[in-house]
Amino acid sequence: MQYKIVIIGGSAGSFQVVTSILANLPKDFPLPIVLALHRLKHIRHGFVEALNIKSNLPVIEPFDKDSIKPGNVYLAPANYHLLIELANTFALSTEEQINHSRPAIDLTFITGAYVYREKTIGIILSGANKDGALGLKKVKDFGGLTIVQDPAECQMPTMPLAALDVTKVDYTLRVSEIIARLLSAAKL
Amino acid sequence: MSNDAIEIGISDVRKLVEVCKKNYQKDYSCMALTSFKRRLIKAVELGKFPSISKLIEELELNKNYFTKFENDIIIPQTELFRDAGFWRFFRDSITPVFSSYNKINIWVPRCSTGDELYTLCIVLKEKGLLDKCKITATDSRVGNFKLIQEGKFPLTKIDVSENNFKSYSPDGSFRNYCEVTPLSFLMQTSLINQVEFKNYDITQGAHVPDKFHIILFRNSLIYYNQSLHDNTVSLLTNCLEKNGYLIIGHRESIYWCRDAKKFTNDVKNESAYKKIVD
Numbered sequence: 001m002q003y004k005i006v007i008i009g010g011s012a013g014s015f016q017v018v019t020s021i022l023a024n025l026p027k028d029f030p031l032p033i034v035l036a037l038h039r040l041k042h043i044r045h046g047f048v049e050a051l052n053i054k055s056n057l058p059v060i061e062p063f064d065k066d067s068i069k070p071g072n073v074y075l076a077p078a079n080y081h082l083l084i085e086l087a088n089t090f091a092l093s094t095e096e097q098i099n100h101s102r103p104a105i106d107l108t109f110i111t112g113a114y115v116y117r118e119k120t121i122g123i124i125l126s127g128a129n130k131d132g133a134l135g136l137k138k139v140k141d142f143g144g145l146t147i148v149q150d151p152a153e154c155q156m157p158t159m160p161l162a163a164l165d166v167t168k169v170d171y172t173l174r175v176s177e178i179i180a181r182l183l184s185a186a187k188l
Numbered sequence: 189m190s191n192d193a194i195e196i197g198i199s200d201v202r203k204l205v206e207v208c209k210k211n212y213q214k215d216y217s218c219m220a221l222t223s224f225k226r227r228l229i230k231a232v233e234l235g236k237f238p239s240i241s242k243l244i245e246e247l248e249l250n251k252n253y254f255t256k257f258e259n260d261i262i263i264p265q266t267e268l269f270r271d272a273g274f275w276r277f278f279r280d281s282i283t284p285v286f287s288s289y290n291k292i293n294i295w296v297p298r299c300s301t302g303d304e305l306y307t308l309c310i311v312l313k314e315k316g317l318l319d320k321c322k323i324t325a326t327d328s329r330v331g332n333f334k335l336i337q338e339g340k341f342p343l344t345k346i347d348v349s350e351n352n353f354k355s356y357s358p359d360g361s362f363r364n365y366c367e368v369t370p371l372s373f374l375m376q377t378s379l380i381n382q383v384e385f386k387n388y389d390i391t392q393g394a395h396v397p398d399k400f401h402i403i404l405f406r407n408s409l410i411y412y413n414q415s416l417h418d419n420t421v422s423l424l425t426n427c428l429e430k431n432g433y434l435i436i437g438h439r440e441s442i443y444w445c446r447d448a449k450k451f452t453n454d455v456k457n458e459s460a461y462k463k464i465v466d
Contacts, residue, residue, distance in 0.1 A: 065444075
């Protein structure tokens with residue numbers, strides 16, 4: 001398979017986009033999907049449940065050291081950074097916030113790109129700060145596929161614009177096109 | 189903090205581990221690799237080294253640097269009353285189990301910056317149990333104890349700690365337990381009167397020779413590799429009284445560990461494991 005993982009980063013304005021993506025991918029979508037989404041640190045319940053409503057794939061918050069498996073969607077748990085380890089497992093961290101965030105999108109993308117290299121698909125969605133820009137650059141540096149949501153369609157265009165500022169992103173797409181791109185990438 | 193300029197490879201980590209074992213009898217080989225690399229990047233930045241190789245050289249040549257190195261790779265705790273929902277559960281469901289005991293023996297194996305310790309003491313005090321508790325707080329770094337004993341926390345943590353406390357106790361006030369100064373806040377040190385501080389490094393297999401009713405060990409296992417995580421859980425299991433509780437972080441687990449079957453997890457969403465087999 002050309003690709004082995006999808007990592008999606010987003011903040012304000014990304015919830016609807018994520019639910020739309022998950023509602024339109026089939027149950028047998030072959031790549032694990034990792035969601036690095038900014039979230040309220042003290043809300044432990046509700047987010048994963050809300051994402052599961054329309055998703056065809058189960059959305060779970062991984063435990064530290066859980067394996068990354070296709071068929072699952074993994075949501076970064078509140079108040080932890082979600083790292084990806086060489087053994088294709090998750091590692092959690094409580095180190096200080098990065099870009100005022102924990103989970104920081106950059107950390108998931110950087111550690112994921114290091115492990116999955118050119119087999120990474122990285123997607124940056126709507127958000128109000130620059131978290132994820134350097135992370136998506138790392139995916140590009142390793143030869144992975146890089147996508148940002150079209151800033152014109154975003155509730156908060158800051159995040160995709162910041163990503164476009166630091167790297168030559170492969171595709172700038174509207175949500176419907178992101179879904180189509182994922183479906184065709186999964187067949188490769 | 190992009191860390192783009194500082195690259196640390198596996199061979200660098202191996203070399204550093206070797207140097208620390210040889211020169212300082214400290215074994216870092218069982219740390220979870222990715223988070224350990226990030227801690228090393230931090231040490232490179234804080235020590236103003238141009239590269240990890242130069243840091244390793246300094247460890248080899250300058251014995252006085254090791255204390256600063258240990259300081260620089262410390263994992264601070266994030267905030268007081270982290271996961272207020274868990275502390276409500278601890279207050280309402282776990283403390284009543286021990287309220288009739290004459291003495292409650294508690295171990296906090298990595299007291300780090302003291303956030304968890306002070307939180308624990310406040311909860312126990314509000315339940316009227318603190319005086320019955322013998323709390324042992326250990327850490328590999330004796331240097332931590334002084335700051336904890338002063339009750340000093342950076343002012344940057346006050347807002348999050350206050351918000352967490354409000355979620356724990358909507359009618360209470362975090363400021364009843366601390367005093368705010370220009371750059372820090374000072375916790376009431378009377379809260380830790382029942383605490384004994386001892387120097388033990390649990391990552392090297394050292395443990396307090398005692399049995400405990402509660403072991404509070406949240407968000408440390410995430411920094412250990414699988415082998416150390418499993419071994420540490422066994423070590424802690426052996427230090428627990430039957431019907432005692434091992435408390436770990438909200439997203440840490442023991443289900444795959446060799447001693448998992450000695451525990452039950454009454455409330456699935458809370459990471460408090462009750463030892464049912466001796």
